[in-house]
Amino acid sequence: MLNVDISNLWGEYTLNDLLALEKETLAAWQTLTQGKGPGSDYLGWMKLPVFEETAEMTRIRAAARRIRENSDIFVVVGIGGSYLGPRAAIELVQGQNHNLRGKDPQIFFAGNNLSTRAWQELCAMLEGKNFSINIISKSGTTTEPAIATRALKWMLERKYGADEAKKRIFVTTDPEKGALRQMAREEGYETFVIPPDVGGRYSVLTAVGLLPMAVAGMDISEVMFGAASAQRDMAALSFENPAWLYAAARNLCYRRGKKIEILTSYEPSFKLMGGWWQQLFGESEGKDGKGVFPFSLEFTADLHSMGQMIQQGERSLFETVVRFAPPRKKTMIEMDWKDLDGLNYLEGKSLDFVEEQAFLGTLAAHTDGGVPVILIQNDEVCDRTLGELFYFFELSCGISAYMLGVNPFNQPGVEFYKRNMFQLLGKPGYTN
Ligand code: PA5
Numbered sequence: 001m002l003n004v005d006i007s008n009l010w011g012e013y014t015l016n017d018l019l020a021l022e023k024e025t026l027a028a029w030q031t032l033t034q035g036k037g038p039g040s041d042y043l044g045w046m047k048l049p050v051f052e053e054t055a056e057m058t059r060i061r062a063a064a065r066r067i068r069e070n071s072d073i074f075v076v077v078g079i080g081g082s083y084l085g086p087r088a089a090i091e092l093v094q095g096q097n098h099n100l101r102g103k104d105p106q107i108f109f110a111g112n113n114l115s116t117r118a119w120q121e122l123c124a125m126l127e128g129k130n131f132s133i134n135i136i137s138k139s140g141t142t143t144e145p146a147i148a149t150r151a152l153k154w155m156l157e158r159k160y161g162a163d164e165a166k167k168r169i170f171v172t173t174d175p176e177k178g179a180l181r182q183m184a185r186e187e188g189y190e191t192f193v194i195p196p197d198v199g200g201r202y203s204v205l206t207a208v209g210l211l212p213m214a215v216a217g218m219d220i221s222e223v224m225f226g227a228a229s230a231q232r233d234m235a236a237l238s239f240e241n242p243a244w245l246y247a248a249a250r251n252l253c254y255r256r257g258k259k260i261e262i263l264t265s266y267e268p269s270f271k272l273m274g275g276w277w278q279q280l281f282g283e284s285e286g287k288d289g290k291g292v293f294p295f296s297l298e299f300t301a302d303l304h305s306m307g308q309m310i311q312q313g314e315r316s317l318f319e320t321v322v323r324f325a326p327p328r329k330k331t332m333i334e335m336d337w338k339d340l341d342g343l344n345y346l347e348g349k350s351l352d353f354v355e356e357q358a359f360l361g362t363l364a365a366h367t368d369g370g371v372p373v374i375l376i377q378n379d380e381v382c383d384r385t386l387g388e389l390f391y392f393f394e395l396s397c398g399i400s401a402y403m404l405g406v407n408p409f410n411q412p413g414v415e416f417y418k419r420n421m422f423q424l425l426g427k428p429g430y431t432n
Contacts (some may be wrong), residue, residue, distance in 0.1 A: 002376065003377045004249075005124065005375040008373040011367045012253075013253075018239070026237060026361075028399045029173055041198045042198065042410075043197060047204060047395055049227035050224055050228055051228045053235060057221065060211050061214055064214030064215045066167075067105065068104065068215060070168070073106045074105045074107050075107075075110050077134065078145050080140055081144070081329040082203070082280060084212075085203065085209040088217070088275075088381075089204065089386055090107060090212060092386055093383055094188075096269050105189045110122055111146075111148035131156075132168040133153075133156065133165075133168065135149045135170070135173075136173070137173055138174055138194045138200050138203070138306060140174060140181055166187060169187070170192075171190070171220075172193075172195075174196060174206045176196075178292070187378055190202050202409075223383045223384070223386055226383065226385060226387025226391075227390060228387075231395075233392055246320075246374060247399035250374070260293045260317045262317055262318075263277050263297070263320045264296065264299045265321065266323070277393055283381065285401050290405070303358075311365060311366065318372045319371050319372070324380060325377075333346045333347060333350070352376070
């Protein structure tokens with residue numbers, strides 16, 4: 001079960017500093033769970049976790065089965081909240097090299113950039129392969145996925161003919177609104193719903209995340225079970241609740257001048273989870289001139305590039321480390337009779353043991369260097385742990401943003417670049 005350990009804040013702060021925030025945390029929790037705050041029409045994500053399989057989940061499984069049978073490649077088209085969650089989930093559980101395992105369809109992501117090189121690379125991958133696509137867009141009008149959709153739809157129609165192409169296009173969007181819903185209706189594509197009261201960055205436990213996860217061979221019931229367990233276990237009205245603890249600890253750090261949060265893990269496959277978390281917290285909190293700047297790193301790799309900055313740079317950082325229990329199967333370090341690399345002192349030790357010492361050494365160094373550290377401890381990486389972690393971060397984010405005094409569920413700033421871009425592109429309705 002997920003656990004938050006804040007004992008490594010005490011070099012900088014005291015338990016009383018944290019306890020002083022208990023009432024405020026309760027108030028933020030009530031604002032969130034009773035739907036009293038700004039953005040309360042976007043609380044649908046709290047209704048998503050379920051212990052029982054829903055009809056939508058059964059339909060997702062059936063679609064995934066067909067895709068797995070008839071496709072070498074599955075292209076997931078989407079950006080932001082319609083992209084990061086599924087990719088993060090698949091990479092964490094199935095590994096960053098999931099496409100090389102040969103067991104499941106390869107999964108590629110498109111429509112999350114405007115790079116000609118990336119597009120041409122994808123087209124080369126699709127050459128001669130059977131493929132299906134999942135277009136994900138809540139608004140149904142976002143430029144990057146719309147451009148990729150148009151081209152992929154043509155490719156499918158040319159390759160298979162209009163009727164077969166229809167069976168290979170899956171749409172995840174708003175139940176009523178948007179160009180994508182309209183397209184799906186007219187063309188007869190199978191659709192899945194992003195409920196209107198679930199914002200993009202909170203949508204990973206809808207079909208947005210679940211269909212790609214199922215195609216990747218993950219057990220979506222287990223993911224949901226993990227999320228539902230987190231919801232059940234994170235209901236305490238006290239700092240026994242891990243979500244309270246994380247939300248309060250990061251607000252404490254922020255108020256004491258620690259304006260940047262580094263989220264890190266010692267699992268390379270956590271990298272995209274860091275991206276998902278950055279969007280969740282960045283878009284939810286970064287407004288009204290406020291907000292912790294979320295930045296994710298990968299340890300130990302980034303200790304060799306950013307370690308100096310963390311240890312001795314501007315003292316405006318705090319760190320959150322996500323730990324997982326090690327796999328049961330150990331990897332041991334062997335004896336080498338020549339010992340040319342000088343590693344025989346580690347003979348008979350497991351790789352986990354070395355990793356644990358790296359973690360402990362780094363923890364001590366960073367706390368000595370004035371970087372408060374929050375630890376989030378989890379069971380071994382699996383579908384269930386993933387679901388638990390997703391819900392934990394979503395819940396913590398809602399509480400944390402209300403403690404900060406901002407609306408966790410809007411993103412007015414994201415529109416600014418779009419408006420300028422549309423003007424430059426000459427989109428009807430945006431020209432002067
Ligand atoms: O969180 C958000 O709302 C955004 O990041 C969106 O998810 C992103 O802009 C994609 O939007 P859409 O799903 O409407 O294509």
